[in-house]
Amino acid sequence: MSALLGVDAVTKVFGGVRAVDGCSLEVAEGSVTALVGPNGSGKTTLFNIITGYLGADGGRVTFAGRDVTGRDPGRLYRDGLSRTFQQARVFPQLSVLENLVVAAGYGWTRLFTPRVGRADRERADELLDEFRLAPVADLLAAELSYGQRKLLEFAAVLMSSPRLVLLDEPTAGVNPVMIETMERHIRSRNAAGITFLIVEHDMTFVMRLCDPVIVLDAGRQIFSGRPDEVQNNPLVLDAYLGG
Numbered sequence: 512m513s514a515l516l517g518v519d520a521v522t523k524v525f526g527g528v529r530a531v532d533g534c535s536l537e538v539a540e541g542s543v544t545a546l547v548g549p550n551g552s553g554k555t556t557l558f559n560i561i562t563g564y565l566g567a568d569g570g571r572v573t574f575a576g577r578d579v580t581g582r583d584p585g586r587l588y589r590d591g592l593s594r595t596f597q598q599a600r601v602f603p604q605l606s607v608l609e610n611l612v613v614a615a616g617y618g619w620t621r622l623f624t625p626r627v628g629r630a631d632r633e634r635a636d637e638l639l640d641e642f643r644l645a646p647v648a649d650l651l652a653a654e655l656s657y658g659q660r661k662l663l664e665f666a667a668v669l670m671s672s673p674r675l676v677l678l679d680e681p682t683a684g685v686n687p688v689m690i691e692t693m694e695r696h697i698r699s700r701n702a703a704g705i706t707f708l709i710v711e712h713d714m715t716f717v718m719r720l721c722d723p724v725i726v727l728d729a730g731r732q733i734f735s736g737r738p739d740e741v742q743n744n745p746l747v748l749d750a751y752l753g754g
């Protein structure tokens with residue numbers, strides 16, 4: 512498998528904190544790659560840089576063979592790189608269906624055009640069925656449970672036909688049934704060709720689903736390998752135990 516995403520010596524400093532410190536890593540096309548590490552190790556900051564929400568102080572990001580360093584989130588999204596957020600971001604005052612339609616890649620104006628494209632509408636309907644959100648399609652997103660909002664955010668990301676999806680803690684604060692649902696959707700979308708990079712603290716979820724597992728500590732990669740190798744790696748144990 513070749514690298515779909517490349518992070519090369521990326522650095523981000525906040526005041527005196529080197530949140531990301533010369534970090535390099537690769538995500539192979541077709542993989543479900545995990546990005547784990549202790550709290551504050553730079554995972555979300557790195558996601559923000561990869562997806563264009565934050566400028567880096569140094570280094571390079573490549574996607575599908577192109578240098579995309581500093582490219583804005585909207586453009587990356589249209590180019591097939593999309594993400595979810597650690598705190599699910601949906602439009603609370605739009606319905607579930609409307610959230611999907613605006614995610615089709617055209618933004619707000621899409622809602623007010625005389626014809627929401629039939630293709631977008633069909634795609635939204637398919638996703639509503641697939642994610643079992645059809646019964647709540649007309650509810651405001653604000654009325655959903657936290658787990659349902661995370662599911663909706665994931666479904667919305669799929670409206671853009673992404674090649675690479677970054678998920679920031681997809682299972683955090685979500686009940687066990689919803690975690691299984693999330694896992695099922697990741698597997699089926701991966702089988703359909705989508706590559707995933709997943710930040711996740713739930714190690715049993717990571718071990719079941721992800722290969723390879725990349726471990727960050729203090730803003731840089733300290734390990735990358737198979738899930739069964741990660742658990743006994745001394746560097747990883749040190750990082751987690753504060754050694």
Ligand SMILES: Nc1ncnc2c1ncn2[C@@H]1O[C@H](COP(=O)(O)OP(=O)(O)OP(=O)(O)O)[C@@H](O)[C@H]1O
Nearest residue numbers: 525528530548549550551552553554555556557597
């Ligand atoms: N906007 C910011 N301003 C100042 N410091 C920040 C900012 N964002 C992150 N940091 C700091 O950068 C470091 C990395 O934070 P980051 O949120 O990337 O970690 P994380 O690995 O996602 O942690 P968690 O597992 O808790 O979500 C932390 O020390 C954090 O306090």
Ligand SMILES: [Mg+2]
Nearest residue numbers: 554555556597
């Ligand atoms: Mg984080």
